[in-house]
Amino acid sequence: MTMIVSIMSIHMMAQSFAGYSDRTTVYETYQPAKVKLVSGSVITQKEANIFLKNGRLLFKKGNHDMEADMKQILAVEFEDRSYIRFDTILAFVVDTVGSNRILCTTTIDIDAFNKQKMNDRIISNFRLGDSQITAASLEAPDEDNLYPLVHNFYMQIDGEIVKSHERVLRRMLPKDKRSRLDFYMRQPSFSWSDIGCLREVLELFNNN
Numbered sequence: 001m002t003m004i005v006s007i008m009s010i011h012m013m014a015q016s017f018a019g020y021s022d023r024t025t026v027y028e029t030y031q032p033a034k035v036k037l038v039s040g041s042v043i044t045q046k047e048a049n050i051f052l053k054n055g056r057l058l059f060k061k062g063n064h065d066m067e068a069d070m071k072q073i074l075a076v077e078f079e080d081r082s083y084i085r086f087d088t089i090l091a092f093v094v095d096t097v098g099s100n101r102i103l104c105t106t107t108i109d110i111d112a113f114n115k116q117k118m119n120d121r122i123i124s125n126f127r128l129g130d131s132q133i134t135a136a137s138l139e140a141p142d143e144d145n146l147y148p149l150v151h152n153f154y155m156q157i158d159g160e161i162v163k164s165h166e167r168v169l170r171r172m173l174p175k176d177k178r179s180r181l182d183f184y185m186r187q188p189s190f191s192w193s194d195i196g197c198l199r200e201v202l203e204l205f206n207n208n
Contacts (some may be wrong), residue, residue: 015153016193018106020146026050026106027078030060034077035068048076054151055089068178086161091154098206102198103154103161112148128169153193157205164192169201177204 017119030047035057037043047060057076076083076090083090084103091103153164162168166185170178181204185191190197 002199016151018149018151021052021108022146022151024108024147025054025058026052030058031078035073036075036077037072039073048078050083050090052106052147055091055105055107055121057083057090084156084161086154091161094153094195095202097199097202100158100202100205101156102164102195102202103156105152105154106149107152109148109150112150118149130177146148152195153198155202155205156197157202164198164201166192173204180204 015190027049030049033045033048035043035045035048047061049058050056051058051067056070057073059066059068070085070088070090073085073090075085082093083100084093085091086103089105089107091105094102094104096102154161155164155169157172162172166181170181173181181201184197192198
């Protein structure tokens with residue numbers, strides 16, 4: 001079963017419900033990836049994945065699932081998408097305008113998952129948020145026990161990664177472009193979790 005993703009727009013927020021997944025990793029099977037390190041070197045991992053619990057890079061070491069030291073990583077390239085690391089999480093590149101980018105993190109909504117378990121009255125001592133839970137110990141749930149996912153959107157502007165939010169971006173915009181941002185936000189269809197809307201906002205930062 002493949003991961004199901006559908007973006008639900010939430011006005012004035014950079015976060016949105018992203019559907020449900022029947023697994024705890026982005027890819028169903030581990031994939032080859034090129035990992036760019038802080039040192040500038042690039043290494044190839046034959047078996048890599050992204051952990052949906054915390055957005056971190058996973059790789060195989062023998063038969064074991066390992067979490068990478070995120071402080072050493074700058075970016076990760078899979079065949080179908082590129083990721084950039086900020087803080088301790090990987091965000092994939094959604095769109096690019098000039099040298100600036102729209103980024104998105106996708107993670108399991110742990111609070112929603114635990115509430116879902118309570119609402120379904122499932123008796124279990126398993127809690128996803130527990131520190132002892134690892135990639136290897138997370139078994140794929142059945143069809144009635146799916147993981148709710150959440151998108152968080154960011155923008156990388158002149159090398160700085162910031163949350164896609166009116167207050168943050170208004171402060172960064174030149175004063176002569178702020179009225180255009182106001183115009184966009186007044187539109188009934190505007191949402192901080194809609195890719196098209198985010199691209200329009202990002203284009204305001206394009207100096208070309």
